[in-house]
Amino acid sequence: MTRPGAAVTVPAALFDAGLDAVLAEAARDTGGPALRAVPDGGPAVASDADGDGAGDGLELARAAASAVRDPELPMLTLADLGVLRSVAYAADGAVEVALTPTYSGCPALAEMRAETVRALHDAGFPEVRVVTVLDPPWSTDWISEAGRRALAAHHIAPPGPAPRPSGPVPLTLSPTRTAAPEVACPLCGSGRTEEISRFSATSCRALRRCLACREPFEHVKEI
């Protein structure tokens, strides 16, 4: 995030008349430095840092950690969701797993941590540490392709590209409630859908309805 200047006026771009400019801005910023560390939207599970191959069991640890499921979106693994940031041996020989929270208040993080420790214990690693990584902040762009397919298969619309404004965050002042990105219905495929509420059963999901098949559905909102 670049720091805005100390000017006392805010650029007019803060007030965005329409979505197009926001999307264009997001498209321009695609692949910004904060996200380049995670190519192709995949989770940044650390590769073998010392380059000595899989003989040290790290592959097994990585596989065990990668298979842990998200407690609130159980069709996704933590690797699919992009919250699993790295699996590595620490200096003291413990397996150190780095997780990043989706939202600051995500109540599932404690469960994810406990479940990760259990999975690694079951895989034969007695010394396990789970650490929290806050920077860079989690983005829905890190949800893997497999994860997106799993969401859609469970009738949850996967997120589009996350907005990455580099200056002031645009605020849309519109009298209608449909000022949200075009999202296809995960049931019938129609692009004619509208947002019911930007907040839903969990922090990460919005509630929408399809104007073609009339079914309500959830959408993992871009962040």
Next chain:
Amino acid sequence: MSDEHLSASLAAGAEDGEGRWAFGTGFEDPLHGVDTTVPDGVDAGALAALCLALGDDALVGAQRLAQWTTDAPELEIELALANIGLDLLGQARLLYARTGQVDGTGRGEDDFAYWRDADAFRNVRLAELPRGDFAFSMARLLALSAWRLALFQRLAAAPDPVLAAIAAKGVKELAYHRQFAADWIVRLGDGTEESARRMQAGYDEAGPWLGELAADTSADALGGDAAGAAAELRQVWEETARAAGLTVGAYPAHPGAGRSGERTEHLAPLLEELQSVARAHPGAAW
């Protein structure tokens, strides 16, 4: 994952001190495993004070939003307000954890949330005013989220990497909060005669408390550019009013500042409710 499986995992976590799943006191450190050293050149006193103040804004604001639970105009609105409160609660937890690391006391989030009395809180007073009606709640949410978003955008470049990371994460959440409030203000202001009247009243009630936000310069010591954030708040406040057909008065600011420890009579009862279970059962976990 079955519930039984999950319970076993959580119980195992509690035994070895690695974690505990509890809704009450006894949460584990939300900054667990984060590098917590304070970089050279960062004023630890100013950093702790800012983290505490921003944590208090979030905790008190979240508690007010929680008062809409079971009482919101629509189920969707109730979910939205609860989710917004949850985001703020998460931000408060991280900020309190950082405060306790930096101020040398080693206090944890529970100590800050449950074991301080009203006079030790440093939130802006707008956050502690009574819940009011939905229109006032939206006016207050717009002001607090627009200001906090502007501050957090600037603090994302703070010299303290932990505060910078908390801020960068918060920006994404606050953008949704601000948008939610602005959407409703425009809809109510641009709605029926009654909705416009009440939205104007909400704006007029919140307005005199904005001066306190604009006058707070505590973020400057951490690269926060308070004046820039205040200007952005002012612009959001006025532009939203214009889009909603509301007028913005030249309100005389209420004297004093929550950041200096001055409180309204409304904070103590709020805390009494928030803290009652923790104080009745110290150290309880389940």
